[in-house]
Structures are given as structure tokens and as C-alpha cells.
Amino acid sequence: MEPSLVAFDQNFSGAADDFPALLRRKGLLAPAAIVNSQGGTPHQKSWQPTEATTILAFKFSGGVLVAGDRRATAGNTVVYDRADKVLEIDRHSIMAIAGVPATAWEMARVLEHSFQYFRRTQLQEMSVDGKVRALSKLLRDNFGFVMQGVGVVVPIFATYDSHPKPEARLYFYDAMGAQFEATDYAATGSGSPAVRGILYYENNWRAKPLQKLSEDEAVSIALRALDTAAESDTSTGGVDRGGKIYPLIKIVSREGITTLPESKIAAVFKETVA
Amino acid sequence: MIEEPYRWVEAIANRREYIEAQLASGSPIAALGYHDGILFLTLGQTRQKIFEIYDRIAMGAIGHPGDIERLRMGAIELASTEGFTRSATDVSLRRLVHYSLSPVMKSAFEQVYGPPYLARMLFAEVGERPEEDLFLRVEYDGEIATSGATFAQARQDFAVLSGTQQSRELMESFLKTEHGADASLEAALKSALDAWSIGHMSLQTTDAKELPERAAVSKYLQEQLAHTGIEAGILERDKSRAIRYRSLSDKELRPLISD
Numbered sequence: 001m002e003p004s005l006v007a008f009d010q011n012f013s014g015a016a017d018d019f020p021a022l023l024r025r026k027g028l029l030a031p032a033a034i035v036n037s038q039g040g041t042p043h044q045k046s047w048q049p050t051e052a053t054t055i056l057a058f059k060f061s062g063g064v065l066v067a068g069d070r071r072a073t074a075g076n077t078v079v080y081d082r083a084d085k086v087l088e089i090d091r092h093s094i095m096a097i098a099g100v101p102a103t104a105w106e107m108a109r110v111l112e113h114s115f116q117y118f119r120r121t122q123l124q125e126m127s128v129d130g131k132v133r134a135l136s137k138l139l140r141d142n143f144g145f146v147m148q149g150v151g152v153v154v155p156i157f158a159t160y161d162s163h164p165k166p167e168a169r170l171y172f173y174d175a176m177g178a179q180f181e182a183t184d185y186a187a188t189g190s191g192s193p194a195v196r197g198i199l200y201y202e203n204n205w206r207a208k209p210l211q212k213l214s215e216d217e218a219v220s221i222a223l224r225a226l227d228t229a230a231e232s233d234t235s236t237g238g239v240d241r242g243g244k245i246y247p248l249i250k251i252v253s254r255e256g257i258t259t260l261p262e263s264k265i266a267a268v269f270k271e272t273v274a
Numbered sequence: 275m276i277e278e279p280y281r282w283v284e285a286i287a288n289r290r291e292y293i294e295a296q297l298a299s300g301s302p303i304a305a306l307g308y309h310d311g312i313l314f315l316t317l318g319q320t321r322q323k324i325f326e327i328y329d330r331i332a333m334g335a336i337g338h339p340g341d342i343e344r345l346r347m348g349a350i351e352l353a354s355t356e357g358f359t360r361s362a363t364d365v366s367l368r369r370l371v372h373y374s375l376s377p378v379m380k381s382a383f384e385q386v387y388g389p390p391y392l393a394r395m396l397f398a399e400v401g402e403r404p405e406e407d408l409f410l411r412v413e414y415d416g417e418i419a420t421s422g423a424t425f426a427q428a429r430q431d432f433a434v435l436s437g438t439q440q441s442r443e444l445m446e447s448f449l450k451t452e453h454g455a456d457a458s459l460e461a462a463l464k465s466a467l468d469a470w471s472i473g474h475m476s477l478q479t480t481d482a483k484e485l486p487e488r489a490a491v492s493k494y495l496q497e498q499l500a501h502t503g504i505e506a507g508i509l510e511r512d513k514s515r516a517i518r519y520r521s522l523s524d525k526e527l528r529p530l531i532s533d
Contacts, residue, residue: 019358022351028359091517113358116517120326120350 052235054191071237191229300336302473318502337393380416
């Protein structure tokens with residue numbers, strides 16, 4: 001008896017095979033690059049963790065706010081001034097990216113499909129820990145490219161966890177895939193040192209900590225922080241006053257994700273920042 | 275001996291008879307297109323029978339759980355890889371069924387030394403308008419039936435699946451007169467429950483050629499509802515979100531059918 005020539009792959013235990021594995025099986029995802037230690041690693045020395053952008057996220061009274069500037073750069077050149085670096089992965093999760101856009105967007109796409117693939121095949125939602133881990137795994141698989149000086153991605157992941165205790169959760173990563181849960185805020189990208197300073201100051205020494213802020217107050221601080229980052233970091237777009245290009249701000253709450261309309265951001269900017 | 279042609283035909287006929295007998299007790303599933311989407315419904319199941327396949331595609335199936343599972347996984351894999359490499363809008367039910375599932379099921383059925391798929395499936399894809407909804411029924415031998423207009427029938431806004439042909443035809447003739455694409459969810463729900471009862475009643479007898487009396491149908495439905503749960507899912511027409519499938523719990527549905 002000949003084996004059946006049946007066309008599609010039969011996976012008897014869906015749990016053993018996640019979506020990236022399925023893509024690899026079908027040859028749709030490049031295997032992680034392996035750095036050859038014998039043959040020399042020509043670009044290793046030149047690798048510098050420059051993720052030219054500024055992304056920030058912090059918890060406030062209404063959930064987690066995630067904001068990113070819109071500038072995309074290649075070396076000294078501004079390539080695009082309307083880049084979208086705050087990406088929705090599912091109804092309750094946001095991935096905000098600093099790093100090489102090609103890799104980052106691909107990662108977001110894989111991640112988005114991974115969560116849905118899991119839900120559809122396993123008939124249950126992936127846990128927050130599982131989602132956080134899935135991104136970590138993608139980053140680690142990508143580390144070969146990072147060591148060759150291409151494709152570094154350092155994301156922030158914000159989500160709302162309904163189990164066991166309903167609360168907003170915020171994670172940041174390093175380029176190797178280690179994940180860290182942030183209690184109050186996280187920032188990544190080349191402009192992040194300034195932002196981190198501002199958020200630390202706001203959280204500890206101002207009238208109220210970040211977690212107590214209203215939405216308008218939170219938006220105002222996010223805009224001020226990005227504007228400050230853009231002041232000294234050429235890779236951060238901040239707010240383009242002339243071109244009326246505002247940062248992208250999204251909020252994750254129990255109800256899901258809200259993208260703040262530009263008119264609202266413009267109003268807060270005019271009132272409290274400009 | 276099966277190498278001889280007529281033995282092969284005999285083997286296929288035996289196999290068909292065997293599968294039909296296996297599927298005969300399968301509880302009906304109804305899929306109804308209504309104003310805001312498509313409703314899938316069945317009753318009283320111990321295991322799940324209605325599933326999400328992709329953003330705009332859902333499936334209901336009867337048969338052996340192991341076979342349903344393999345086909346479901348296959349369909350999800352195909353749709354997901356297509357959606358990933360191209361885009362979600364490129365995933366189409368027509369292609370999924372015609373080019374992938376049907377040939378696989380046919381060859382499994384006709385290779386008489388290997389096991390066939392013991393499953394009968396009903397797929398639906400929600401469109402932007404009710405006229406664009408697509409329903410496809412796929413048999414264990416790869417045969418496809420469509421809700422679209424063919425030489426033999428006008429377009430239908432529904433499709434059903436049941437253990438026997440007789441049961442299915444009775445459900446269809448009921449829905450043909452009772453259901454329209456502009457129905458509300460409540461109306462679609464009621465028609466689906468009635469259709470399910472008609473289909474299920476028919477499975478209990480061998481000679482039900484005519485639709486049963488209205489009163490008998492609702493009495494039967496009430497009896498069933500008293501001790502079994504409703505399983506349902508909808509594909510919403512709402513364009514504002516990419517993922518249209520939502521399962522409806524028994525608890526959500528009971529208030530809608532209480533009157």
C-alpha cells in the first residue's frame with residue numbers, strides 16, 4: 001500500500017506546533033540566522049544597539065497608554081514621517097516597536113497570527129504569559145540577525161489580563177528576548193533615556209503617581225516626554241508643529257484598544273504642551 | 275481482488291453505506307444568513323461542533339471527532355498561512371473548499387485500503403452584504419453542495435447539515451419558506467431552532483416525508499430545550515473589526531427565545 005498523497009499537512013497535536021513552526025514547515029519563515037564562530041563574525045564589532053525612535057508606555061487610571069513618534073530613519077536620513085510603530089496585535093494587546101521596521105513589522109504579523117492560530121486550533125485564548133513568551137521567542141530566534149548587525153528589534157508589549165485578576169500588564173524586552181514586567185512605565189529606542197527620566201520624575205515626585213492620572217493628563221505627559229526626547233535625539237520625530245503630525249497614542253483597557261483621534265491629541269497638545 | 279474494477283466499485287459502495295450508517299445519528303446543524311451576519315446553531319451536544327476557521331469563515335461538522343479534528347486543523351492551517359503570506363482578504367472559502375479540502379476528502383474516500391474521513395461539514399463565509407454570503411457543504415467523498423444559484427435551485431440564504439438526506443431535505447424545505455436574508459438575529463434564531471427540531475424529529479423515524487405540524491415541532495423543541503444546551507456561533511457582518519466570529523453561549527441565547 002502506498003502512503004496517501006494527501007495534500008495538506010496533518011498535525012495530530014496542535015499544541016506541539018505553534019504558528020512560527022507551521023510557517024517554517026511550509027518554508028514561509030526564514031530559519032534563524034546562525035552566527036558562524038569559526039568563520040569569523042565580520043560585523044559583530046560594528047553592532048551597536050541603535051534603535052532610532054522613541055516609544056513609551058505607562059499605566060494610568062484608564063489602563064495602559066502606549067505612544068510612539070512617527071519618524072523612520074536610515075542613518076542620517078529621515079525616510080518617512082508617518083511611520084506606525086504602535087501596532088495592534090489582538091483585541092487587547094499592543095506591540096510597540098523600536099528597531100528595524102522590516103523585522104519588527106514581520107514580527108508583529110507573525111505574533112498576530114500566532115495568537116489567532118492558537119485560539120482557533122486550541123479553542124481557547126492564549127494566556128498573557130503565553131503571549132509574552134511568544135514574543136520573547138521571536139526575538140531570540142532573530143538574535144542571529146542582530147549579531148550580524150541587521151534586524152535589531154526592541155519592543156514593548158502592553159496587554160490587558162482578565163485572568164486571574166483583571167489588570168493592565170506592561171512588558172519590555174531586550175534584543176535577545178529577555179522579558180521584564182514593568183510596574184509603572186517602560187520606554188525604548190534611542191530617545192528613551194530622556195523619556196525614562198521624565199517618567200521617573202513624574203511618577204515619584206509630582207503631585208500624583210502615573211497610575212492615578214486621568215486620560216488627558218496621561219496624554220499630556222506622553223506628548224511632553226516625546227517632545228523632550230525629540231529635542232536632543234535626531235531620530236525621534238516628536239511633534240511636527242509645522243506638518244501637524246502627532247505621535248500615535250493607543251490605550252489598552254478592559255474594553256479593548258482605543259486609538260486616540262488626532263484631533264484629541266492636537267487639542268491636548270495645544271492646551272498643555274505647545 | 276479489489277484491483278478488479280467491479281470489485282472496486284463494490285468496495286466503494288460498501289464504504290458509502292458504512293459511512294452513511296455512521297453519520298446517520300448526527301444531530302443537525304443549521305447555518306442561516308441574516309441581516310447582520312450568519313448564525314450557526316445546533317443543540318444538545320457533548321462536544322463542540324461549531325468552530326471558527328478564519329476571520330470570516332466558520333464551520334460546523336458531524337462525524338468522527340478525530341476526523342473532524344484533522345480536517346479542521348487542515349482548514350485552519352491553510353487559511354492561516356494564506357492570510358499570513360498574502361492578506362486576510364485573500365483567504366476565500368471557495369478556494370479553501372474547492373482546491374484543498376474536497377480533493378483530499380475524495381482521494382481518502384476512494385483509496386479503499388486507507389481510512390476515509392468520517393465527516394460531513396458545513397462552511398460559511400460572511401460577505402459584505404447578505405447576497406455575498408457563501409455556504410458550502412462538503413461530504414465525506416469530497417462532494418460539494420453550494421447555497422448559490424445552480425441549474426437546479428435558486429440562491430439560498432441558509433444551509434443545513436444532518437445525519438440523513440431525508441432529515442436535511444425537510445429542514446431545507448422548512449427554511450425555504452420560513453427564512454429570509456433580512457431576518458433579525460432573534461428571527462433567525464427561532465427559525466434555526468425550529469429547523470433543528472424538524473431535522474432531529476426526522477432522525478427518530480424512517481418515514482417522515484412531510485413537514486410535521488407546527489404544534490408538534492414547538493412541543494418537541496421545548497422538550498429538548500428543557501434538558502439540552504444550545505451551541506451557537508455568529509459571523510458578524512460588522513466591517514469595523516477583522517475577526518467576525520463570536521461564539522454565543524446558551525446563557526446569552528435563552529433570553530432571546532424565552533417568549
